[in-house]
Amino acid sequence: MRNISRLFVIALLAMISLSKAIAQDGDAASGETLFNNNCKACHSPKDEVVVGPGLKGIQQRRDLAWIVKWVKNPNGVIQAGDEYAVALYNKFNKAQMTAFPAFGDKEVKDILAYIEKANTAVAAAPAGATNTAQAASGGSGxxxxxxxxxxxxxxxxxxxxxxxxxxxxxxxxxxxxxxxxxxxxxxxxxxxxxxxxxxxxxxxxxxxxxxxxxxxxxxxxxxxxGIGVQQGYAPKQPIAFSHKLHAGQYKVDCNYCHTGVNRGKSATIPSANICMNCHGVIKKESPEIQKIYTAIEKNQPIEWVRIHNLPDLAYFNHAQHVNVGGVQCQQCHGEIQTMEVVEQRSSLTMGWCIDCHRKTDVNTKGNAYYDKLTALHAKKSKEPLKVADIGGLECSKCHY
Ligand code: HEC
Ligand code: HEC
Ligand code: HEC
Ligand code: HEC
Ligand code: HEC
Ligand code: HEC
Missing domain, CATH: 1.10.287 (Helix Hairpins)
Structure with a gap:
């Protein structure tokens, strides 16, 4: 009995060190960032299919040179008549993978290390777990x-x-x-x-x-x-677009469509071209998808009904909150990834903004801009630096 358990422990240790050895020539942490920013919209690191195949075990299927060539220019590999690539391309209904010409051995190795880690990390909670927990706690709106x-x-x-x-x-x-x-x-x-x-x-x-x-x-x-406060507003949209399906089930990153969140004031609503990255091939026959085609043919934008809307007198900037402040979309918009139809969850009143600025600590880590302020503040108070302390309550910051 003891021998068996000892054998088991040794085998386990061997597996762990082996997986570490495989992962060693790539940096899994930088791979994770690369993967989330570039591949996650279409691939899972495990084996479920998103838009493309799950990438678990890809190193057993293909060698490094092939993967690098493919990631740089998938279309090139298909055009060259590579049997494996052509078969895969057909299997995925001729869905076009984005080319990453700037990627080389280093980037691909990092991504592979991340994929390896994602599949060996037993303790890692399933990605959906936190979402459902949050959804359950925030369920009663x-x-x-x-x-x-x-x-x-x-x-x-x-x-x-x-x-x-x-x-x-x-x-x-x-x-x-x-x-x-x-x-x-x-x-x-x-x-x-x-x-x-x-x-x-x-x-x-x-x-x-x-x-x-x-x-x-x-x-x-x-x-x-209550006049002008649209909490709970959830209008019907011209196309039955579901965040539950895209952002929840298929885990497409919010940034992939709302491209402004990290750069600008507006989050922006995606143009029909972004939909076409996928719907050029996926579910073409659906009448809802046909509406996207019609919009492009007629060169008319899809007329999405705007839901969140501050009065003109107030200034709000997404990049400041999402990129600099590190605030999650869900803190202000609720569990969008569970919504079939988007609903405005927060009141968006002045009191709501101020309340959060009073309570929230400034995200000062790794931001040299805040070093002096943090030091000054530490002299005056033992409390961590709040948004209110950096001018988050000044009228002119939010009013033109
Ligand atoms: C727009 C969607 C999309 C994006 C973004 C994307 N892929 Fe793909 N990928 C696909 C599709 C679809 C396939 C299946 C082949 C085909 O249809 O061209 C595929 C196939 C692959 C394969 C071959 C899989 C196998 O099982 O043999 C690898 C490897 C791969 N992608 C890696 C990546 C990496 C790495 C990234 C990020 C740097 C990435 N892909 C980004 C859509 C995408
Ligand atoms: C595949 C593209 C796509 C993805 C991914 C996506 N969205 Fe959207 N989003 C849209 C479209 C299209 C609309 C406009 C139609 C609607 O309201 O459903 C929209 C609308 C919204 C709105 C309401 C805008 C308004 O009018 O006030 C919010 C808020 C939002 N998205 C947040 C998110 C968050 C948060 C995520 C990530 C969890 C996300 N979206 C992921 C395409 C996307
Ligand atoms: C990253 C890929 C991707 C992008 C980008 C994307 N979709 Fe989708 N969409 C999908 C997938 C996958 C499905 C599920 C297809 C299925 O059920 O077989 C889907 C399904 C749908 C459906 C349901 C179709 C039906 O009849 O069941 C609609 C409507 C839709 N998408 C609209 C949009 C719109 C509008 C946009 C642009 C704002 C968009 N999608 C962008 C991947 C994408
Ligand atoms: C600190 C709160 C906050 C956070 C965090 C936040 N939003 Fe918003 N969002 C707002 C407010 C307020 C508006 C209304 C802005 C206006 O009318 O000028 C808005 C509007 C929007 C809109 C519609 C109008 C537009 O700006 O294009 C979209 C889409 C959106 N948000 C998506 C997102 C996504 C995606 C994220 C996460 C990456 C996010 N938001 C994070 C507060 C927030
Ligand atoms: C979920 C919490 C939260 C909510 C809600 C929120 N903010 Fe903020 N806000 C922050 C954080 C965190 C920062 C600090 C970002 C940084 O590090 O610069 C910030 C910073 C700001 C700043 C810059 C302040 C300065 O002195 O540089 C402005 C302006 C601002 N917010 C406006 C608004 C407005 C307008 C609303 C309501 C429509 C709002 N915020 C709602 C968390 C929030
Ligand atoms: C953190 C951002 C923020 C700060 C700081 C702020 N406001 Fe506002 N204020 C808003 C927003 C957002 C609205 C619009 C939403 C609403 O009507 O509740 C608003 C609305 C108003 C309105 C119009 C109310 C109406 O119903 O039309 C007045 C007046 C106003 N603010 C005055 C001030 C004064 C004075 C100060 C400084 C003491 C101040 N605000 C500081 C965000 C802010």
Whole structure:
């Protein structure tokens, strides 16, 4: 028994060192970045098919020289009549892989090291796990809360109605019955007289009236604050494009379509050409995909309905938050990768921006721009540097 377990441990150690040895000539960390930025839109490092085949075990299928040649210029390899490449190309319905002419041995080795690591790292949680956990915790959106409040309000109103009806019935009894004759000493009579006196009291009556006036005013004011706030807005789009399918199931990176997020103010909505990178071959026959073709033929942009929209007086910049600040899309937009139809999850009010600037630490790591500020701040306070401390609450930063 002991021998078997010892053998098992040795085998395990051997496997680990072997996988390390294979990975040694490439840098898995830089490979991961390269892979995520360039390949992930179409490939999984495991064996499931995305747009192209899963890349698990690619080194067993092809040698390094072939892979490098292929990545640099897939079309060239196919044109040259390479049997393997042609067969693969046909198997994937002649989907065109993007060429990476700038890639050489180094880049490809790094990517291969990453693929190797992704398949040997037993402890690594499945990619979907965090997503589903977040989705579960953020599942009950604002609309749920709203219904709870509505139900609670309804219950309170029913209660009030009940009390009012009781008062009315007591009053009418008191009026119809002979009040003066009830000089009896029974407990019930005393109570009734007391109630009659209570309801006739003008202070009580005016308090009730004021209570209702206040309730109505508050509801009106709340309603007015809600004007222009589009939380929960989820319009129907001209093409039934699903983020759940593209960003969730097929794990296409947000940057692949929203190309502005790291560079500019606007995230940008992808043009039809970006769709065509894939739909030039995928599901051509679908009527929804045909709409993309029509848009391109007629040279008309697809008229997506805009969902998130700040008033002109406010300035918001994606690159500042995503690239510099390291804020995740989901913190502001919710779990887009689970949405069949995009819905605005945050209120986008000034209070919402300010609240986050008060609470959030500035991402100062590896950013020399913040070195002096961090040092200055550390002298004044033990708290970490917040966005509020770098001017995140100044009117002019957000208003033109
Ligand atoms: C636009 C989608 C797309 C992108 C981006 C892409 N590929 Fe591909 N890749 C494919 C498709 C599709 C195939 C299957 C062959 C074909 O249809 O041309 C493929 C095939 C391959 C193969 C051969 C797989 C096998 O099982 O033999 C390798 C290796 C490969 N790609 C590596 C990469 C690497 C590395 C990157 C990133 C630097 C990358 N690909 C980026 C679509 C893509
Ligand atoms: C394959 C391309 C593609 C990918 C990948 C993609 N999107 Fe989109 N996105 C679109 C298109 C097209 C629209 C406009 C239609 C719509 O609202 O569904 C859109 C709309 C949006 C909107 C609403 C825009 C508005 O009008 O206010 C947000 C927010 C958004 N995407 C965030 C994301 C996030 C976050 C991810 C990554 C998890 C992502 N998208 C991945 C194509 C994409
Ligand atoms: C990286 C590749 C990729 C890109 C880019 C892409 N798609 Fe897709 N799309 C897919 C895949 C894969 C499917 C699933 C096909 C299937 O179900 O067989 C799909 C399915 C769809 C469907 C459902 C079709 C149906 O009838 O089932 C629609 C609609 C669609 N995409 C619209 C778009 C639009 C619009 C864009 C551009 C904003 C876009 N796609 C960009 C890969 C992509
Ligand atoms: C700090 C909060 C925040 C983060 C993080 C964020 N967004 Fe936004 N996003 C907004 C706001 C606010 C708007 C409305 C901007 C406007 O109307 O000027 C918006 C608008 C958009 C739009 C539609 C209009 C446009 O700008 O083109 C898209 C698409 C979008 N975001 C995608 C993304 C993606 C993808 C990410 C992650 C890479 C992301 N956003 C990260 C707050 C955020
Ligand atoms: C999820 C948290 C979050 C939300 C919500 C948010 N921000 Fe920010 N914001 C940040 C972070 C983090 C930074 C710091 C980025 C950096 O390191 O420069 C920042 C920085 C800024 C800056 C630059 C401040 C400066 O002094 O350089 C502006 C302007 C800004 N945000 C505007 C907005 C507006 C407008 C909104 C609402 C529509 C908003 N932000 C919502 C997190 C947030
Ligand atoms: C972090 C960004 C941010 C800062 C800092 C900020 N605002 Fe705003 N403000 C916004 C946004 C976003 C809106 C639009 C959303 C809304 O109407 O709630 C807005 C709206 C407003 C409005 C218009 C309200 C309306 O209903 O039209 C006024 C007035 C205003 N801000 C004044 C100020 C003043 C004064 C300051 C400085 C004390 C300030 N803001 C600081 C982001 C900011």
């Amino acid at each position: 604002p609309s749920d809360l709203f219904t709870y409040i509505l139900v609670a309000l309804l219950l309170v109103m029913l209660l009030v109605l009940g009390v009012l009806l009781a008062i009315v019935s007591i009053l009418s009894k008191a009026v119809s019955g002979d009040v003066s004759s009830s000089e009896g000493t029974s407990m019930g009579d005393k109570l009734r007289n007391g109630l009659v006196a209570f309801s006739k009291n003008s202070a009580v009556r005016s308090a009730t009236v004021w209570f209702f006036i206040l309730m109505v005013t508050k509801a009106t004011i709340d309603g007015m604050y």
